[in-house]
Every structure is written in C-alpha cells, then in structure tokens.
Amino acid sequence: MKAVMRQYRFLLLMLSLLLLTWLVSPQSGRGAAVATLKSISDMLALLPPVFLLIGLIDVWVPKETILKQLGDGAGIWGILTVLFLGTLSAGPLYAAFPLAVILLEKGARPANVYFFLGVWSSAKLPVIMYETGVMGTTFTVLHLGISLTLYYFFSLLTERLAHSLQLQPEG
Amino acid sequence: MSGIWLYLVAGILFLCSLYADRAKTRKALAKALDSFRQILPTVLGMMVLVGLVTTFVPPTTIARLIGPQSGALGIVTALAIGSAAMLPSFVAIPLAGSLLKAGAGYPQVAAFISTIMAVGVVSLPLEARLFGWKAAALRNGAAFVTAMVFTLAVKEILV
Structure with missing residues (x-):
C-alpha cells in the first residue's frame, strides 16, 4: 500500500501543479494540459503491444x-x-x-x-x-x-x- | 511505420500463444496489464511534467539548452541530468520522444536517455550496498563512458 502511495505521489504532485497553473493562468494551464494529452496519446499509440510482448515473454x-x-x-x-x-x-x-x-x-x-x-x-x-x-x-x-x-x-x-x-x- | 510492425509482431505472437495455451495467454495478459499499471503513474506524471515544462519554458529556451545547436554544452547538460537518477526504459523512451518534439537535438537526447537508463548517482549508495563501492562505481562509470561514446556516434552519424 505504501509502495502504491509512493508510485502515485509523483503523479498527484504533478496534477496539483497543473491544477494550480490552471487556476493562476487558465491559458497556460490549458496549454500544459493539451501538451500533456498529446504526449499521452503518442505514448498510448505504441505502448499496448510493448506490454503485450512483456506479458507473453514473462509467461513463455x-x-x-x-x-x-x-x-x-x-x-x-x-x-x-x-x-x-x-x-x-x-x-x-x-x-x-x-x-x-x-x-x-x-x-x-x-x-x-x-x-x-x-x-x-x-x-x-x-x-x-x-x-x-x-x-x-x-x-x-x-x-x-x-x-x-x-x-x-x-x-x-x-x-x-x-x-x-x-x-x-x-x- | 515501425509502430505497425510492433503491433504486427505482438499480434502474431499473441495468436501463437493463444493457439498453444489459452491459460498461459490469459496469464500473459494479466502480467501485461499489471506491468502497465505499475509504470502508468510514473509515466503519466512525467507527461504532465513535460507538458508543464514545455508550457513555461519556451521551445527556444529548450533549443538553446539542449537543442541541435547547443553543441557540447548541451550534451554535457543532458549527460548531467540523465546521470542524476535512473528511470526504466519504458519511461525514458516516451520522454525522449517528447523532448525531441519540444526542440531537443538528437545527440542531446541520446546523451539523456542512455544515462537515464543506466547511470544513477542517487541510487549509487543502494547499488554499493549490494555490490560494493568499487563494483558499483565501476558499473556506473562504465555506463557513463558508454553513453558518451553512443552520444558521439549519434552526433557524427545522425546529425
């Protein structure tokens, strides 16, 4: 549980920073959110087969x-x-x-x-x-x-x- | 393009596995989801960080620091940042892609990802406790030299 908390601590910190940015300057916050979503979609386009391979290798x-x-x-x-x-x-x-x-x-x-x-x-x-x-x-x-x-x-x-x-x- | 063949290879192997052993394939899927869940928070956090950084640090600044024209100083900067901590390669590669898009140069990204995967000053004490200071220092030093050679090769061949 502690390890899980530690894993998510960084993400939560970053999300609160993003939220803070949005509150202070909606325009910058929007920009950062759009950039983030863009990198996430780039990543999601390639990551599923990578993890499928990891799973298959692990089992076989x-x-x-x-x-x-x-x-x-x-x-x-x-x-x-x-x-x-x-x-x-x-x-x-x-x-x-x-x-x-x-x-x-x-x-x-x-x-x-x-x-x-x-x-x-x-x-x-x-x-x-x-x-x-x-x-x-x-x-x-x-x-x-x-x-x-x-x-x-x-x-x-x-x-x-x-x-x-x-x-x-x-x- | 290479994304397609990544899907192709994974897809074919998945079908082979499904044909050979259904239960094992189910376990493989569970393992895949589990690994994905484990790295997801870190990767998402990094993505938000990159999003924030690219919003506040204009591309011109990134380019000046670690862009194609940043030269040796940019490479040294990238080597130093990459050597500080260690990130798993699944996290390092998407990060490298984002940096490249934000205006970083190829040799600088090479310096960054090769050190971030294998050199870790922060984790050096842990490594030394397991292998002894001498071996830990040598492994990190060797990985650092390897990163430098790789960076120079990218600089000579790709730029």
Whole structure:
C-alpha cells in the first residue's frame, strides 16, 4: 500500500501543479494540459503491444530455470544466456539488482552478472521496438550496438578490477 | 511505420500463444496489464511534467539548452541530468520522444536517455550496498563512458 502511495505521489504532485497553473493562468494551464494529452496519446499509440510482448515473454520464457543453469565456466553459453535473459526481462534496473546479487552468491561469473545488468538497463526487446518507433532505426541500432559491445568489454574490466581487490585481503 | 510492425509482431505472437495455451495467454495478459499499471503513474506524471515544462519554458529556451545547436554544452547538460537518477526504459523512451518534439537535438537526447537508463548517482549508495563501492562505481562509470561514446556516434552519424 505504501509502495502504491509512493508510485502515485509523483503523479498527484504533478496534477496539483497543473491544477494550480490552471487556476493562476487558465491559458497556460490549458496549454500544459493539451501538451500533456498529446504526449499521452503518442505514448498510448505504441505502448499496448510493448506490454503485450512483456506479458507473453514473462509467461513463455522460464527465466528462473535458465538462471539456475548459469554456473561458473558457462563460457559463450553464459554470455548468450545473459543476453537472452536481459533483453527478455521486464522492469527497471533496480529490479535486476537483487537478481544479480543472487547470481553472484550462486557462483555465477561476475563479468556475466555485470553484463546482465548492462543488457537489462539498455536493451529490452519490447523497448527496442518501441525505441525504433520513437527515435528511428539508425538511432536504435547505434544505441544497441555500442551499448552491448562496450558493456561486455566493461563487464570484464569490472570483474578484473573489483574482484581481484576483494580477493586480495583474504588471500 | 515501425509502430505497425510492433503491433504486427505482438499480434502474431499473441495468436501463437493463444493457439498453444489459452491459460498461459490469459496469464500473459494479466502480467501485461499489471506491468502497465505499475509504470502508468510514473509515466503519466512525467507527461504532465513535460507538458508543464514545455508550457513555461519556451521551445527556444529548450533549443538553446539542449537543442541541435547547443553543441557540447548541451550534451554535457543532458549527460548531467540523465546521470542524476535512473528511470526504466519504458519511461525514458516516451520522454525522449517528447523532448525531441519540444526542440531537443538528437545527440542531446541520446546523451539523456542512455544515462537515464543506466547511470544513477542517487541510487549509487543502494547499488554499493549490494555490490560494493568499487563494483558499483565501476558499473556506473562504465555506463557513463558508454553513453558518451553512443552520444558521439549519434552526433557524427545522425546529425
């Protein structure tokens, strides 16, 4: 309930600001309301299939089962699994944090876990299609190509830097 | 145009799913509605915010700050705003569309959305508690560098 309140707090704040604007200056309030409705209708035109895809993926892709098989030494399989799961998962990046912690605890390769976070943040299949619609194909291809390549490289680097340091005091 | 193929792909997969398993498809629809309901308040709030901002901040000001002619300073501004907090990509993309329509430039929008999805200074303490400061800082730093490379690529290729 508290979480629900927090979700709506921002919207309520914005709506009261809009109302206040309308009371102070009806003309500006009208302008803001029209602009808002326009962006909402733009969004609603593309969002339904995005969420339909999210629902379908969630039901048909057995994420937990696949994650359990992501052990150490998974090799190229590990990368592909991570790529697959990251693009097919739903939710904001902080929803992936607890999952990443579980993966690390279960002995998944740290580089794979960091790559998973990168893929999760920037390359979700339904959002990729949505992004193509809003920003154009070239923009989206650049975003994906550069992000995935660099995230993979940086995940190896993070593993080397962060984990060698953690191991040193113990060894 | 790409909106059409988004509907097409979702529609075809939905029909396949319906054919294969009715109960699962019903669950998928419930999940879709649930996810949608969860992000809706944030997205609607952002839309009102954008509506208000575009009413009070004239397009010329937006263009001066993060417009196509704002150059490196506009990119730095967009990177800084985007790095402050994290927003899920479903919220970031419609926001990017609104910014573009309000007169923002492509590289500046690229800088904004790539950082808003992956870099979060506000959530850094939470991330550090889970992964350690070193790993959290490295992940955010890496995402920031990636965002910069992407922005430069958009600037070179799309503009």
